[in-house]
Amino acid sequence: xxxxxxxxxxxxxxxxxxxxxxxxxxxxxxxxxxxxxxxxxxxxxxxxxxxxxxxxxxxxxxxxxxxxxxxxxxxxxxxxxxxxxxxxxxxxxxxxxxxxxxxxxxxxxxxxxxxxxxxxxxxxxxxxxxxxxxxxxxxxxxxxxxxxxxxxxxxx
Numbered sequence: 001x002x003x004x005x006x007x008x009x010x011x012x013x014x015x016x017x018x019x020x021x022x023x024x025x026x027x028x029x030x031x032x033x034x035x036x037x038x039x040x041x042x043x044x045x046x047x048x049x050x051x052x053x054x055x056x057x058x059x060x061x062x063x064x065x066x067x068x069x070x071x072x073x074x075x076x077x078x079x080x081x082x083x084x085x086x087x088x089x090x091x092x093x094x095x096x097x098x099x100x101x102x103x104x105x106x107x108x109x110x111x112x113x114x115x116x117x118x119x120x121x122x123x124x125x126x127x128x129x130x131x132x133x134x135x136x137x138x139x140x141x142x143x144x145x146x147x148x149x150x151x152x153x154x155x156x
Contacts, residue, residue: 022049022053023053024049024050024051024052024053024054024055025050025055027046027047027049027050027053027055028046028047028050028055028057028060030042030046031043031044031045031046031047031050031060031063031064031067032063034046035047035063035066035067035147036147038071038149040067040068040069040070040071041070043063043067044064044067044068047060047063047064047067048064051064056095057095058091058092058093058095058096058098058101059092061088061089061091061092061095062088062089062092062098062100062101062104063147064088065084065085065088065089065092065104066104066144066147066148068081068084068085068088069081069085069148069150071148071149071150072149072150073111073150074107074108074111074112075111075112075115075116077112082108082112085108086105086108089101089104089105089108093105097134098134098136099130099131099132099133099134099135099136099137099140100131100136100137100140100141100144102127102128102130102131102134102136103127103128103131103136103140103141103144103156104144105127106124106125106127106128106130106131106156107124107144107148107153107156109122109123109124109127110124110153110155110156111153124155124156128156141156
């Protein structure tokens, strides 16, 4: 979707949420729009309402994890945020194991743990292999780094 379309849909979802503020599907849709607009705080709130409403969609857990970085590198995040991101990625993978989820986890393991010389298991190399096994595409990786608003590390 183009930005004018996203803004239009965001307004429509906000209006719908006035009459059904706890609707998990509406909150998920609004969260996606906010995320595309790089309004991470609002996106996190909407995604969390969708999760709290019982929506068991792997993408909602994944996108919530993406939004927790607030458009910044994992390296600068605080450890509790990184732990929450990993928890959300693992929840997404428990629902549906996609290559992009393993790849995002590899990015977290590289940019936070490897760059800080912290030992972790599995490490980013193991997760990259897992992502490849699960069929991660270059297109999905490009979308991920666009959403993250960070440059893709050469090592990944």
